[in-house]
Amino acid sequence: MRHNEHLIDKARAMAESLGVEFFAAIIRTHMGKELIELIETAIARDGKWLPNNPEFCGYDIENKKRKFQTTCDRIFWEAAINSDGGVSPCCCVWDKKYDYGNVAEEPFMKIWNNKKYRYSRLALKDKIII
Secondary structure (H helix, E strand, O other): OOOOHHHHHHHHHHHHHHOOOOOOOOEOOOOOHHHOOOHHHHHHHHHHHOOOOHHHEOEEOOOOEEOOOOEOOHHHOOOEEOOOOEEEOOOOOOOHHHOOEEOOOOOHHHHHOOHHHHHHHHHOOOOOEO
């Protein structure tokens, strides 16, 4: 993000000295909301976080477009469990109102197979593009 993009070379050097692979992710705004909102809205809301270096930004700011499409199938094999026990259908959906259950209140496998998860998987079975 803009606030730490100046540290990428330092992080890359540290990773190399430790013998680990380095990967700098391309930042986008709230990926969960990308399903329902316009790119212009995301850029206006979160533009202060987007890197100045276009190499690390997932948007073409000038033309207000995504640079690439991403296919995501994680809902079929991964869950995000938040610190409060909330189970989110996506690692990029942080708002509690979108949780599919809470492991402090019911077993994970019951949540994993509940109506919300089954419906979402059915809706996304071919593929989801965000």
